Each structure stands twice: as C-alpha cells, then as structure tokens.
Amino acid sequence: MRAYYYDNENYDPRERHELIPFSPVSPEELAKLGVIYGHYNHVADISKVARERQYKNSDELICSREGLGDLYESKMKTFFEEHLHEDEEIRYVIAGSGYFDVRDIYDRWIRIFVEKGDLLILPAGIYHRFTLDVNDYMKVKRLFKEEPKWIPINRPADDNPHRLEYLKSINIVAEI
Ligand SMILES: CSCCC(=O)/C(O)=C/O
Numbered sequence: 001m002r003a004y005y006y007d008n009e010n011y012d013p014r015e016r017h018e019l020i021p022f023s024p025v026s027p028e029e030l031a032k033l034g035v036i037y038g039h040y041n042h043v044a045d046i047s048k049v050a051r052e053r054q055y056k057n058s059d060e061l062i063c064s065r066e067g068l069g070d071l072y073e074s075k076m077k078t079f080f081e082e083h084l085h086e087d088e089e090i091r092y093v094i095a096g097s098g099y100f101d102v103r104d105i106y107d108r109w110i111r112i113f114v115e116k117g118d119l120l121i122l123p124a125g126i127y128h129r130f131t132l133d134v135n136d137y138m139k140v141k142r143l144f145k146e147e148p149k150w151i152p153i154n155r156p157a158d159d160n161p162h163r164l165e166y167l168k169s170i171n172i173v174a175e176i
C-alpha cells in the first residue's frame with residue numbers, strides 16, 4: 001500500500017497522479033479517516049479477519065477488460081464516480097493492483113495504491129472512488145457483513161444518515 005495526495009490533473013486516472021511535491025499519507029493518517037489497512041500474504045488469512053469482524057459473505061471479482069467483458073467501460077465509469085456506501089467497503093487484493101481515492105477532512109483526494117495481499121476497509125459514509133492502474137487488472141475478494149450487495153450512492157449525499165454518522169465518527173460536525 002502506498003498513499004499520497006492526488007494531483008487533481010485531468011489526464012488518464014489510471015496513471016499515478018502524484019501531487020508535486022510528493023505528499024505521502026501514512027496508515028495512521030488514514031486510520032484517522034476511519035480507513036483501515038492490513039497486509040496478508042495468503043487469502044486464507046482473510047477468513048480469520050472475516051470471522052473477527054463478523055463478515056458473513058464474500059465474492060470475487062476480476063476487474064479487467066477480459067474479466068468484465070462488455071461491462072468493462074460502464075463498470076469502470078461507475079467505480080470512478082465519487083460515491084459512498086451505507087456499509088463498510090472491504091476489499092482484499094488477490095492479484096494485480098489499483099487505486100482507491102478517498103476524501104480527507106478538507107475534501108482533498110488521497111490516492112491509495114493497493115496490490116496483492118493488501119486489505120483495505122473503507123468506512124460507511126466516506127466519499128471515495130476506484131480505478132484500475134495502467135496494468136488494467138485486479139482480482140479482488142469483496143467481503144460483506146450481510147448479503148453480498150454493492151450499492152454506490154453518488155455524491156452529493158450529504159444528508160445521508162450514514163454520511164452524517166461517518167462525519168461524527170471522525171469528529172466533524174456537518175453544516176446543515
Ligand atoms: C475493486 S472492487 C470494485 C469497486 C468497488 O466495489 C467499489 O465500491 C469502489 O469504490
């Protein structure tokens with residue numbers, strides 16, 4: 001995992017987009033936003049984490065042109081729309097790599113590069129998005145607390161109760 005501030009420039013999002021000067025973000029800073037990172041060499045280790053955190057379901061997705069076929073363009077577009085979920089987003093990278101972008105408390109984008117063995121947990125209510133990198137391939141295990149479901153709620157969703165709950169959890173009081 002490697003996290004850093006995004007440059008906000010308007011070229012292929014699958015490029016690195018490092019802000020100049022390079023501004024790294026530590027796992028501790030991510031934790032303050034409620035973003036949890038771990039690294040596990042074997043997919044089997046994830047079963048333990050899943051038990052501990054009471055994730056009951058999982059599925060696997062191959063994000064690539066081949067894996068998604070005709071859905072590739074539309075899925076990539078959806079994943080890269082800024083959105084939130086009403087539940088945690090839990091992703092374990094089985095192979096390949098990609099980027100999750102999350103908003104910090106000042107609404108700046110932090111780019112999180114994840115690769116094989118990385119586990120990333122995004123809290124419910126955080127604004128974020130996802131893109132593959134230039135290698136265009138990621139095999140990911142998605143874990144769910146309940147039934148496998150993936151519902152993105154696109155920004156603006158500032159009145160969403162999970163958004164408000166999230167802001168409270170990181171000590172930000174929303175302006176109404
Ligand atoms: C890499 S898993 C597919 C993307 C996804 O599930 C998501 O919610 C991105 O934010």
Ligand SMILES: [Fe+2]
Nearest residue numbers: 085089128152
């Ligand atoms: Fe998401």
